[in-house]
Amino acid sequence: MKKIYSIIILSILSLSVFAQNDSTSRWTRAGDFSINFNQVNFSNWAAGGDNSLSGVTLLNYDISYDDGSNSWKNKFILGYGLQYLQDDYKKTEDKIDLSSLYGRKIGKNWDASFNAFLKTQFAEGFDGDNDSVYISNFMAPGYIGFGPGFTYKPVEYFSVFMSPATVQFVVVNDQRLADEGAFGVTPAEYDTAGMKIKDGEMMKTQFGASIKAAFKKDIAKNVNLETTLELFSDYLYKPENIIVRWDVIIDMAVNSWLSAKLTTGLIYDDNIIINDKSGNPLGPRTQFKEMFGLGLGIKF
Numbered sequence: 001m002k003k004i005y006s007i008i009i010l011s012i013l014s015l016s017v018f019a020q021n022d023s024t025s026r027w028t029r030a031g032d033f034s035i036n037f038n039q040v041n042f043s044n045w046a047a048g049g050d051n052s053l054s055g056v057t058l059l060n061y062d063i064s065y066d067d068g069s070n071s072w073k074n075k076f077i078l079g080y081g082l083q084y085l086q087d088d089y090k091k092t093e094d095k096i097d098l099s100s101l102y103g104r105k106i107g108k109n110w111d112a113s114f115n116a117f118l119k120t121q122f123a124e125g126f127d128g129d130n131d132s133v134y135i136s137n138f139m140a141p142g143y144i145g146f147g148p149g150f151t152y153k154p155v156e157y158f159s160v161f162m163s164p165a166t167v168q169f170v171v172v173n174d175q176r177l178a179d180e181g182a183f184g185v186t187p188a189e190y191d192t193a194g195m196k197i198k199d200g201e202m203m204k205t206q207f208g209a210s211i212k213a214a215f216k217k218d219i220a221k222n223v224n225l226e227t228t229l230e231l232f233s234d235y236l237y238k239p240e241n242i243i244v245r246w247d248v249i250i251d252m253a254v255n256s257w258l259s260a261k262l263t264t265g266l267i268y269d270d271n272i273i274i275n276d277k278s279g280n281p282l283g284p285r286t287q288f289k290e291m292f293g294l295g296l297g298i299k300f
Contacts, residue, residue, distance in 0.1 A: 031061030031076075031300055032251065034261055036293025056081030056093050056293055058261070060226075060249065071103040071111065080122055081291070088131065093291065094121040101151065101161060109154050115161055115212070116146040120171075127275075141183040142171035147210065157217035166210040166232065170271070171203050178202045184271025204271075208234040222253040241270040251297070259297030265289045 038054045058079040065072040081093030098118045103111030120142035124134040149163030172178045172185045178200035181187030189198040209232070216226040230245040246266040253259045267287040274285040 026065055026067050028064045028066075029062065029300070031059065032259075032297060033060075033300070034058050034251075034259060034293075034295060034297040036261060036295035038293065050086050052083060052085045054081065054083035054085075054092060055295075056291060058093075058263070069105050071101075071105075073101045073103075075099045090131075091123065091125060094123055094125060096120045096122060103151050106150075109152055111151040111153070112148075113151040113161055113163075114146070114148050115163060115166075115210075117143070119143040135177075135182070137174045137177065139171050139173035140177050142173065144169045144171065145206075145210075149210075158215050159213070161210075161212040161214075163210045166208060168206040168208075168210075168232065168234075169203055170206065172200075173202060175199060175202070184269075205236075206232070206234045207236055208232055208239060224251045224253075225249075226251070238270060242268075243270065244268040253297065253299075254294075257296060257298065258294070260292070260294045261297070262292045263290070 034057070036056045036058075038052075040050075040052045056079065059076065061076045063074045063076075075098070077095060077097040079093045079095040081091065083090045083092050096119065099115070100117070101113055101115045103113040106112050120139050121136065122138060124138075125136035126132075126134050145166055145168035147163040147166030149161055149166075151159055151161045153159040170184055172183055177183075178185055179188035179196065181200060183204075185204045186201040188196050188200040191197050211229075211231045213229045214227075217224070219225045226249045228245075228247050232243040233239045233241075234243070244267065246264075248262075248264045250262040251259060252261070265288070268284065270284045272287075273281045273283060274287075275281055
């Protein structure tokens with residue numbers, strides 16, 4: 001199954017090769033690659049402390065086509081980060097976010113559109129208080145979705161895609177996690193003796209309405225703000241509980257090769273149950289992540 005997902009990712013990325021070889025002005029490419037580091041070292045430090053080294057890489061790349069009537073925007077966000085602390089490695093960032101939006105102009109500022117996306121991660125993820133058992137993995141979860149709709153784009157740097165009929169598949173491509181009912185899939189069934197009689201389902205289908213608002217613009221000299229807000233209401237399960245994903249990237253260029261980057265991510269998903277430090281379920285919670293780093297930044 002991993003081979004299938006790898007083929008999908010490589011097929012989408014191959015668009016960049018085509019776009020680079022196209023000599024017409026209808027194709028545009030823009031993106032940046034950054035490597036940020038943070039290092040702390042102590043020697044005979046009376047106040048105490050732990051030596052640490054961390055690094056995060058992030059690729060944010062757009063490939064777009066526009067001939068005046070048809071448009072096609074493909075976006076790739078890939079990120080991975082590790083921290084070395086107390087003779088142990090911990091993951092600090094892990095993200096695969098691919099999206100493709102086709103539009104056919106139907107009026108001023110309006111397109112009839114079709115959107116598709118894939119969201120997952122590269123590697124296993126662990127609870128910060130327990131490094132012995134992973135709680136996520138590649139395509140566990142994975143979110144694959146598509147749907148028709150309309151795009152409103154009043155200015156170049158802002159757009160809103162609205163779909164009344166989006167299909168989304170929640171994939172948990174790990175049987176142990178699927179048996180636990182992780183990320184909202186149906187868990188395994190057990191008899192009275194505790195023996196498993198039915199595997200947990202590795203996929204959950206969602207169908208509902210979605211909105212995706214995107215903004216990307218230089219808000220000051222050498223400061224770029226990019227933010228995406230995604231809302232999804234599942235008609236099949238508690239449509240009143242809106243699934244929220246909100247990502248922000250603030251890129252501050254110091255010079256042509258040095259940059260500072262602030263990224264935040266907020267998620268609320270009623271299907272994801274958060275546990276306390278003892279492993280007891282607390283229920284759905286608002287998830288938030290923030291990172292700031294200074295390092296090498298290359299725009300292309």
